[in-house]
Amino acid sequence: MIEFQQVGKSFHGQAVVDDFSLAIAPGEFVVLIGRSGSGKSTTLKMVNRLVEHDRGRILFAGQEIRAFQPEDLRRRMGYAIQSTGLFPHWTVERNIACVPELLKWPAARIRDRVTELLELLQLPPDVYRRRYPHELSGGQQQRVGVARALAADPDVLLMDEPFGALDPITREALQLEMRRIHRLSGKTIVLVTHDIEEALRLGSRVVLLDHGRIVQAGTPRQLLAEPASDLVRDFIGRADLGLRLLALDTVASRMRPGPIEPNNAPALRDTDSLREALSTLIARGTSQLPVADATGTLCGLLHLSDLVQPSA
Template identity: 50%
Template sequence: MIRFEEVYKRYNGTAVVEDFSLEIKEGEFFVLIGPSGSGKTTTLKMINQLIHLSDGTIRIDGKRISDYDLQELRWNIGYVLQQIALFPNMTVEENITIVPEMKKWSKEDMKNRVTELLDTVSLDPEKYRDRQVSELSGGEQQRIGVIRALAADPDIILMDEPFSALDPISRNNLQKDVVELQHKLKKTVVFVTHDMQEAINLGDRICVMNHGKIEQVGTAEEILKHPASDFVKEFLQTGLPHYKEEKTVQHFIDHDFYSTGESLFTATIASDAPVNDLILLLSDHSSVKVLSEIEDQEKIITRDHLVHYLANDLKADKEVSA
């Protein structure tokens, strides 16, 4: 669907994206993640030519992006920013229908599209379509920003840290909405974040970037279980969730995130140690033995158990905030 071939972006001779080559599949939710200055937003903006590449090729459906009419290219790519960027002098409906109106859709088709999209994010069309943007909460405004990007039914959606300014409850709810929309509409989504937990929650695959280069591409499970470099290990350590001190390794045991019996392990941890300590150990070791005062079967926690534990924790957080 979207193919990068040895792409570079330079400013004054300095590469901010370097030798970037990968393919994003049709219908995939693909996450670009990395620290500030890693080149992830620059990479995203090169797809719709908001930033022009210096060398290499980007193709969409096999065609060079430079061969597309620029207006045609951008009409077929929805774009959602961290800064919500709704027009304050327009109603919700007017904001959503900007691109359909430019594409000369009929008034009836636009009205029906607004109804359909507001319904998908649980906003009552009759209540919200004529409201002013200033009357909406931050979470409601960002929902409008997301569905505005979908209004003209583009094949590709670009999302640049769209939820980072929101409170945790709004953020969790919007993540859930976006995943459900993507599964329903089968759009190709390229999503930028600096938050590893968000990347795990959303991405079919994740690309970890550093200094403009690709460090690792894979599923959340592949990256958590097999970090490809010291940078990825360190990024996981700082980017995974941090738990309150009272949440201990025993929590894994109580919820059956462990195995028993003989196993090769290279580290040990006490059952009353903080979960954060276990996460740090598992970024360096494939499995950890739990030391307990109770003499029973040997309990082993692996990276597999960590993946399932984090996924379960995210699900529980969402259910609480829903």
């Protein structure tokens, strides 16, 4: 879908991205992460030609991106940023509809698409369609920004620190929303963040950059279990490696299945992460808790000792 071949970019003679090579397959959720100045945002902006690369090649759908007119390329790539960039004097509906209108979609199709996206982002259309950005919370504005980026059904969704300005609770809710949208839509998503928790939670593949070069690329589990260097270990957080590995697995993967006699102990959910389960076990001062499935039926037990067993 997207391929970087030895790409480079310099500003004022200083290399910001250097010898960058990466292939992103259709349907992947790739997260670019690194410290400030690592080149991650510049790399993202080169994909839709907001920044032009100096060296190497960037392919989109098998063609060099310079074979496309910039406006044609951008219409095939949704773009969501931290500030949302919503037009303040336009309603939510018109903000979402702006790209389909530029593409001259029929009015009925545009209205249906706005309704579909508001429902997908859990913003009831009858409530939010006619509101203005100043009438929305920060999290709601960010949802509308994502809806606008998805409006023309793009091949790729590019996201540059989209949740960086939000409070932790709203941020986590929107991260879960993006995982759900990715699962339902199968879109190729490339997201930039400086937050390792966000990267590990969202990415099917995480690419860590330093001084414009790839330090390590792999699944969240690969980065946590097999860090390629001390720089990777330090960025992830040496003291947090074990806890972050627990966050990748669910209670269902470690519980001891079997019929459980009901008691007064609140149950863990089988979809909880093992990290959440550990926190609950410690907070309740117990070495085991029952586990319930989606219907609320008790289906097993999780012991504290189960959390230190290697994953399958």
